[in-house]
Amino acid sequence: MKILVTGGAGYIGSHFVKILNDKNINVVVLDNLSRGHREAVPQNVTLEVVDLLDYEKLNVTLKNYNFDAVVHFAAFAYVGESVENPVLYYQNNVVGSFNLLKACVENNIKKFVFSSTCSLYGNPETVPISESQKTNPINPYAQTKLIIENMLSDFDKAYGLKYVVLRYFNAAGDDFTGSIGESHEPEPHLIPIVINTALGSREKVLIFGNDYKTKDGTCVRDYIHINDLGDAHLRALEYLNKNGESDIFNLGTGDGYSVNEIIETAEKITNLKIKKEIAPRREGDPATLVADNQKAKTKLGWTPKHNLEEIISSAYNWHKNKRF
Numbered sequence: 253m254k255i256l257v258t259g260g261a262g263y264i265g266s267h268f269v270k271i272l273n274d275k276n277i278n279v280v281v282l283d284n285l286s287r288g289h290r291e292a293v294p295q296n297v298t299l300e301v302v303d304l305l306d307y308e309k310l311n312v313t314l315k316n317y318n319f320d321a322v323v324h325f326a327a328f329a330y331v332g333e334s335v336e337n338p339v340l341y342y343q344n345n346v347v348g349s350f351n352l353l354k355a356c357v358e359n360n361i362k363k364f365v366f367s368s369t370c371s372l373y374g375n376p377e378t379v380p381i382s383e384s385q386k387t388n389p390i391n392p393y394a395q396t397k398l399i400i401e402n403m404l405s406d407f408d409k410a411y412g413l414k415y416v417v418l419r420y421f422n423a424a425g426d427d428f429t430g431s432i433g434e435s436h437e438p439e440p441h442l443i444p445i446v447i448n449t450a451l452g453s454r455e456k457v458l459i460f461g462n463d464y465k466t467k468d469g470t471c472v473r474d475y476i477h478i479n480d481l482g483d484a485h486l487r488a489l490e491y492l493n494k495n496g497e498s499d500i501f502n503l504g505t506g507d508g509y510s511v512n513e514i515i516e517t518a519e520k521i522t523n524l525k526i527k528k529e530i531a532p533r534r535e536g537d538p539a540t541l542v543a544d545n546q547k548a549k550t551k552l553g554w555t556p557k558h559n560l561e562e563i564i565s566s567a568y569n570w571h572k573n574k575r576f
Protein backbone atom coordinates (compact mmCIF):
# COMPACT_ATOMS: atom_id res chain seq x y z
CA MET A 253 0.00 0.00 0.00
CA LYS A 254 1.42 3.39 -1.00
CA ILE A 255 -0.23 6.38 0.68
CA LEU A 256 -0.06 10.07 -0.12
CA VAL A 257 -0.58 12.33 2.91
CA THR A 258 -1.23 15.98 2.07
CA GLY A 259 -0.48 18.38 4.91
CA GLY A 260 1.76 15.71 6.42
CA ALA A 261 4.05 18.37 7.89
CA GLY A 262 1.19 19.87 9.92
CA TYR A 263 0.00 19.03 13.42
CA ILE A 264 -2.55 16.27 12.72
CA GLY A 265 -0.96 15.07 9.46
CA SER A 266 2.51 14.59 10.95
CA HIS A 267 1.16 12.45 13.79
CA PHE A 268 -0.59 10.24 11.25
CA VAL A 269 2.56 10.00 9.12
CA LYS A 270 4.50 8.87 12.19
CA ILE A 271 1.94 6.12 12.85
CA LEU A 272 2.21 4.88 9.23
CA ASN A 273 6.00 5.11 9.23
CA ASP A 274 6.29 3.26 12.55
CA LYS A 275 4.25 0.46 10.95
CA ASN A 276 6.52 0.45 7.87
CA ILE A 277 3.67 1.51 5.59
CA ASN A 278 4.92 3.28 2.47
CA VAL A 279 4.01 6.96 2.81
CA VAL A 280 4.88 10.14 0.90
CA VAL A 281 4.14 13.59 2.30
CA LEU A 282 2.96 16.45 0.11
CA ASP A 283 3.04 19.84 1.80
CA ASN A 284 3.74 23.43 0.71
CA LEU A 285 5.32 24.12 4.13
CA SER A 286 3.35 27.37 4.40
CA ARG A 287 2.27 26.38 7.90
CA GLY A 288 3.79 22.94 8.35
CA HIS A 289 7.26 22.08 9.64
CA ARG A 290 9.88 20.17 7.70
CA GLU A 291 11.19 18.81 11.03
CA ALA A 292 7.81 17.17 11.67
CA VAL A 293 8.36 14.74 8.76
CA PRO A 294 10.48 11.67 9.61
CA GLN A 295 13.85 11.70 7.83
CA ASN A 296 13.16 8.44 6.01
CA VAL A 297 9.85 9.73 4.56
CA THR A 298 9.85 11.54 1.20
CA LEU A 299 8.57 15.10 1.41
CA GLU A 300 7.31 16.62 -1.85
CA VAL A 301 7.11 20.39 -1.42
CA VAL A 302 4.14 21.07 -3.67
CA ASP A 303 1.29 23.56 -3.42
CA LEU A 304 -2.16 22.13 -4.17
CA LEU A 305 -2.86 25.29 -6.15
CA ASP A 306 -0.12 24.29 -8.62
CA TYR A 307 -2.14 21.73 -10.55
CA GLU A 308 0.59 20.79 -13.06
CA LYS A 309 3.17 19.99 -10.39
CA LEU A 310 0.56 18.17 -8.30
CA ASN A 311 -0.53 16.04 -11.23
CA VAL A 312 3.05 15.12 -12.16
CA THR A 313 3.76 14.15 -8.52
CA LEU A 314 0.73 11.85 -8.42
CA LYS A 315 1.74 10.32 -11.77
CA ASN A 316 5.25 9.60 -10.49
CA TYR A 317 4.17 7.48 -7.54
CA ASN A 318 1.12 5.38 -8.37
CA PHE A 319 -0.59 5.89 -4.99
CA ASP A 320 -3.25 3.50 -3.69
CA ALA A 321 -4.91 6.11 -1.50
CA VAL A 322 -4.80 9.76 -0.49
CA VAL A 323 -5.29 11.09 3.04
CA HIS A 324 -5.99 14.80 2.77
CA PHE A 325 -5.13 17.04 5.73
CA ALA A 326 -3.74 20.10 3.93
CA ALA A 327 -5.92 23.10 4.78
CA PHE A 328 -6.03 26.40 6.61
CA ALA A 329 -7.90 25.89 9.87
CA TYR A 330 -8.29 29.15 11.81
CA VAL A 331 -11.94 30.12 12.21
CA GLY A 332 -11.20 33.79 12.99
CA GLU A 333 -8.85 34.15 10.04
CA SER A 334 -11.46 32.60 7.74
CA VAL A 335 -14.01 35.24 8.79
CA GLU A 336 -11.52 38.04 8.10
CA ASN A 337 -10.12 36.59 4.87
CA PRO A 338 -12.53 34.19 3.13
CA VAL A 339 -10.58 34.55 -0.13
CA LEU A 340 -7.66 32.74 1.49
CA TYR A 341 -9.90 29.91 2.72
CA TYR A 342 -11.98 29.33 -0.40
CA GLN A 343 -8.83 29.45 -2.50
CA ASN A 344 -6.57 27.29 -0.39
CA ASN A 345 -9.12 24.81 0.96
CA VAL A 346 -11.75 24.55 -1.79
CA VAL A 347 -9.65 25.16 -4.92
CA GLY A 348 -6.73 23.18 -3.48
CA SER A 349 -8.98 20.20 -2.66
CA PHE A 350 -10.66 20.43 -6.05
CA ASN A 351 -7.24 20.24 -7.75
CA LEU A 352 -6.33 17.25 -5.62
CA LEU A 353 -9.57 15.43 -6.42
CA LYS A 354 -9.21 16.20 -10.12
CA ALA A 355 -5.65 14.82 -10.04
CA CYS A 356 -6.96 11.70 -8.25
CA VAL A 357 -9.47 11.14 -11.06
CA GLU A 358 -6.79 11.69 -13.69
CA ASN A 359 -4.44 9.23 -11.97
CA ASN A 360 -7.10 6.64 -11.17
CA ILE A 361 -6.81 6.95 -7.36
CA LYS A 362 -10.08 5.67 -5.92
CA LYS A 363 -9.58 5.81 -2.14
CA PHE A 364 -9.68 9.08 -0.27
CA VAL A 365 -9.75 9.98 3.44
CA PHE A 366 -10.73 13.56 4.24
CA SER A 367 -10.03 15.62 7.32
CA SER A 368 -13.24 17.43 8.23
CA THR A 369 -14.60 19.15 11.31
CA CYS A 370 -17.42 19.12 13.83
CA SER A 371 -17.65 22.89 13.33
CA LEU A 372 -19.83 22.24 10.29
CA TYR A 373 -22.67 21.35 12.68
CA GLY A 374 -22.70 25.03 13.77
CA ASN A 375 -24.78 25.43 16.92
CA PRO A 376 -26.03 21.84 17.29
CA GLU A 377 -29.68 21.15 18.01
CA THR A 378 -28.89 18.26 20.34
CA VAL A 379 -25.79 16.94 22.11
CA PRO A 380 -24.11 14.46 21.78
CA ILE A 381 -23.86 15.11 18.06
CA SER A 382 -24.36 12.24 15.64
CA GLU A 383 -23.56 12.28 11.92
CA SER A 384 -27.25 12.52 11.05
CA GLN A 385 -27.54 15.93 12.63
CA LYS A 386 -28.14 18.80 10.19
CA THR A 387 -25.03 20.63 9.00
CA ASN A 388 -25.12 24.39 9.45
CA PRO A 389 -21.69 25.97 9.02
CA ILE A 390 -21.47 29.40 10.64
CA ASN A 391 -18.06 30.52 9.38
CA PRO A 392 -16.11 30.31 6.09
CA TYR A 393 -13.72 27.66 7.43
CA ALA A 394 -16.59 25.25 8.14
CA GLN A 395 -18.22 26.20 4.82
CA THR A 396 -15.09 25.16 2.93
CA LYS A 397 -15.08 21.76 4.64
CA LEU A 398 -18.74 21.16 3.80
CA ILE A 399 -18.21 22.15 0.17
CA ILE A 400 -15.39 19.60 -0.08
CA GLU A 401 -17.56 16.90 1.54
CA ASN A 402 -20.22 17.60 -1.09
CA MET A 403 -17.61 17.53 -3.85
CA LEU A 404 -16.52 14.08 -2.64
CA SER A 405 -20.07 12.78 -2.86
CA ASP A 406 -20.36 14.00 -6.47
CA PHE A 407 -16.98 12.48 -7.37
CA ASP A 408 -18.07 9.14 -5.94
CA LYS A 409 -21.27 9.14 -8.04
CA ALA A 410 -19.50 10.18 -11.23
CA TYR A 411 -16.08 8.51 -10.95
CA GLY A 412 -16.44 5.84 -8.24
CA LEU A 413 -14.03 7.62 -5.87
CA LYS A 414 -14.64 5.99 -2.48
CA TYR A 415 -14.11 8.23 0.51
CA VAL A 416 -14.22 8.41 4.28
CA VAL A 417 -14.93 11.81 5.81
CA LEU A 418 -13.70 12.17 9.40
CA ARG A 419 -15.26 15.03 11.35
CA TYR A 420 -12.93 15.80 14.22
CA PHE A 421 -13.96 17.28 17.53
CA ASN A 422 -11.08 19.00 19.40
CA ALA A 423 -7.77 17.49 18.30
CA ALA A 424 -5.39 17.78 21.25
CA GLY A 425 -2.26 16.37 22.89
CA ASP A 426 1.00 15.35 21.28
CA ASP A 427 2.97 12.24 20.51
CA PHE A 428 4.14 10.53 23.70
CA THR A 429 7.78 10.43 22.55
CA GLY A 430 7.95 14.24 22.53
CA SER A 431 9.53 14.09 19.05
CA ILE A 432 6.67 15.90 17.28
CA GLY A 433 3.84 18.11 18.45
CA GLU A 434 1.56 21.04 17.96
CA SER A 435 3.24 24.26 16.82
CA HIS A 436 0.97 26.96 15.48
CA GLU A 437 1.80 30.64 15.03
CA PRO A 438 -0.28 32.28 16.42
CA GLU A 439 -1.62 29.54 18.72
CA PRO A 440 -5.42 29.75 19.05
CA HIS A 441 -6.07 26.44 20.84
CA LEU A 442 -6.90 26.14 24.50
CA ILE A 443 -4.64 23.30 25.65
CA PRO A 444 -1.32 24.69 24.31
CA ILE A 445 -2.33 28.12 25.63
CA VAL A 446 -2.97 26.64 29.08
CA ILE A 447 0.32 24.69 29.06
CA ASN A 448 2.34 27.70 27.88
CA THR A 449 0.79 29.78 30.65
CA ALA A 450 1.83 27.12 33.17
CA LEU A 451 5.35 27.21 31.69
CA GLY A 452 5.48 30.99 31.98
CA SER A 453 5.68 31.88 28.28
CA ARG A 454 2.19 33.44 28.46
CA GLU A 455 0.92 35.60 31.26
CA LYS A 456 -2.61 34.24 31.69
CA VAL A 457 -5.41 32.25 30.11
CA LEU A 458 -8.37 34.30 28.97
CA ILE A 459 -11.55 32.30 29.52
CA PHE A 460 -13.87 33.24 26.71
CA GLY A 461 -17.19 33.53 28.56
CA ASN A 462 -18.46 32.08 31.85
CA ASP A 463 -22.18 32.60 31.30
CA TYR A 464 -22.92 29.64 29.00
CA LYS A 465 -25.57 27.08 29.95
CA THR A 466 -22.98 24.45 30.94
CA LYS A 467 -21.85 22.75 34.16
CA ASP A 468 -19.73 25.75 35.28
CA GLY A 469 -20.65 28.43 32.73
CA THR A 470 -17.57 27.89 30.52
CA CYS A 471 -17.66 26.17 27.11
CA VAL A 472 -17.59 22.39 26.95
CA ARG A 473 -15.60 20.55 24.29
CA ASP A 474 -14.72 16.96 23.42
CA TYR A 475 -10.89 16.73 23.37
CA ILE A 476 -9.54 13.79 21.41
CA HIS A 477 -5.90 12.69 21.51
CA ILE A 478 -4.04 13.21 18.26
CA ASN A 479 -2.88 9.58 18.11
CA ASP A 480 -6.46 8.36 18.54
CA LEU A 481 -7.31 10.50 15.51
CA GLY A 482 -4.37 8.96 13.66
CA ASP A 483 -5.58 5.47 14.53
CA ALA A 484 -9.02 6.31 13.08
CA HIS A 485 -7.39 7.32 9.77
CA LEU A 486 -5.61 3.99 9.61
CA ARG A 487 -8.90 2.20 10.20
CA ALA A 488 -10.55 4.35 7.55
CA LEU A 489 -7.94 3.16 5.03
CA GLU A 490 -8.51 -0.46 6.09
CA TYR A 491 -12.26 0.08 5.69
CA LEU A 492 -11.78 1.40 2.14
CA ASN A 493 -9.40 -1.46 1.33
CA LYS A 494 -12.19 -3.86 2.28
CA ASN A 495 -14.41 -2.08 -0.27
CA GLY A 496 -16.38 -0.11 2.32
CA GLU A 497 -18.90 2.35 0.92
CA SER A 498 -18.23 6.08 1.15
CA ASP A 499 -19.26 7.35 4.57
CA ILE A 500 -18.93 10.06 7.23
CA PHE A 501 -17.80 9.56 10.84
CA ASN A 502 -17.55 11.77 13.91
CA LEU A 503 -14.32 11.42 15.87
CA GLY A 504 -14.51 12.37 19.52
CA THR A 505 -14.39 10.60 22.88
CA GLY A 506 -18.01 11.32 23.80
CA ASP A 507 -16.82 13.10 27.01
CA GLY A 508 -17.09 16.85 27.41
CA TYR A 509 -14.81 19.05 29.54
CA SER A 510 -15.25 22.72 30.37
CA VAL A 511 -12.53 25.36 29.97
CA ASN A 512 -12.27 25.51 33.78
CA GLU A 513 -11.83 21.74 33.99
CA ILE A 514 -9.01 21.89 31.43
CA ILE A 515 -7.19 24.52 33.48
CA GLU A 516 -7.72 22.58 36.75
CA THR A 517 -6.47 19.32 35.20
CA ALA A 518 -3.41 21.09 33.78
CA GLU A 519 -2.61 22.59 37.21
CA LYS A 520 -2.82 19.12 38.74
CA ILE A 521 -0.60 17.52 36.09
CA THR A 522 2.05 20.24 35.88
CA ASN A 523 1.92 21.07 39.58
CA LEU A 524 2.05 24.71 38.52
CA LYS A 525 -0.36 27.59 39.12
CA ILE A 526 -2.13 28.86 35.99
CA LYS A 527 -3.31 32.47 36.01
CA LYS A 528 -6.73 32.95 34.44
CA GLU A 529 -9.13 35.78 33.73
CA ILE A 530 -12.72 35.87 32.53
CA ALA A 531 -13.01 37.56 29.14
CA PRO A 532 -15.97 38.19 26.78
CA ARG A 533 -17.35 35.30 24.75
CA ARG A 534 -15.52 34.55 21.49
CA GLU A 535 -17.79 35.03 18.51
CA GLY A 536 -19.15 31.83 16.98
CA ASP A 537 -18.40 29.54 19.97
CA PRO A 538 -21.26 27.08 20.67
CA ALA A 539 -21.73 26.28 24.39
CA THR A 540 -21.21 22.52 24.07
CA LEU A 541 -19.74 20.27 21.38
CA VAL A 542 -19.57 16.58 22.27
CA ALA A 543 -19.49 13.69 19.81
CA ASP A 544 -21.72 10.69 19.50
CA ASN A 545 -18.94 8.36 18.31
CA GLN A 546 -21.01 5.17 18.07
CA LYS A 547 -20.85 4.98 14.29
CA ALA A 548 -17.03 5.08 14.15
CA LYS A 549 -16.91 2.47 16.90
CA THR A 550 -19.28 0.14 15.10
CA LYS A 551 -18.23 0.55 11.48
CA LEU A 552 -14.53 1.34 11.80
CA GLY A 553 -13.89 -0.73 14.94
CA TRP A 554 -12.31 2.38 16.47
CA THR A 555 -12.19 3.22 20.18
CA PRO A 556 -10.30 6.22 21.55
CA LYS A 557 -7.73 5.04 24.10
CA HIS A 558 -6.37 8.20 25.68
CA ASN A 559 -8.07 10.22 28.41
CA LEU A 560 -7.81 13.91 29.27
CA GLU A 561 -4.90 13.38 31.69
CA GLU A 562 -2.87 11.71 28.94
CA ILE A 563 -3.79 14.47 26.49
CA ILE A 564 -2.58 17.15 28.87
CA SER A 565 0.53 15.31 30.08
CA SER A 566 1.63 14.59 26.48
CA ALA A 567 1.10 18.28 25.63
CA TYR A 568 3.13 19.30 28.69
CA ASN A 569 5.90 16.89 27.70
CA TRP A 570 6.05 18.39 24.18
CA HIS A 571 5.84 22.07 25.09
CA LYS A 572 8.57 21.75 27.77
CA ASN A 573 11.12 20.75 25.11
CA LYS A 574 9.54 21.88 21.85
CA ARG A 575 11.71 20.98 18.81
CA PHE A 576 10.06 23.33 16.30
Ligand code: UDP
Nearest residue numbers: 440441442445458459460471473511534537
Ligand atom coordinates in the same frame (compact mmCIF):
# COMPACT_ATOMS: atom_id res chain seq x y z
N1 UDP B 1 -10.86 29.07 24.76
C1 UDP B 1 -10.69 29.99 25.80
N2 UDP B 1 -9.55 30.72 25.82
C2 UDP B 1 -8.57 30.62 24.86
C3 UDP B 1 -8.75 29.69 23.82
C4 UDP B 1 -9.92 28.94 23.79
O1 UDP B 1 -11.54 30.12 26.69
O2 UDP B 1 -7.57 31.35 24.93
C5 UDP B 1 -12.08 28.25 24.74
C6 UDP B 1 -12.92 28.43 23.48
O3 UDP B 1 -13.87 29.44 23.67
C7 UDP B 1 -13.54 27.05 23.32
C8 UDP B 1 -12.52 26.10 23.93
O4 UDP B 1 -11.65 26.92 24.73
O5 UDP B 1 -14.71 26.95 24.06
C9 UDP B 1 -11.70 25.38 22.89
O6 UDP B 1 -11.19 26.33 21.98
P1 UDP B 1 -10.14 25.95 20.85
O7 UDP B 1 -9.79 27.23 20.12
O8 UDP B 1 -9.02 25.18 21.46
O9 UDP B 1 -10.92 24.95 19.91
P2 UDP B 1 -12.34 25.11 19.13
O10 UDP B 1 -13.37 24.53 20.05
O11 UDP B 1 -12.55 26.56 18.82
O12 UDP B 1 -12.13 24.28 17.92
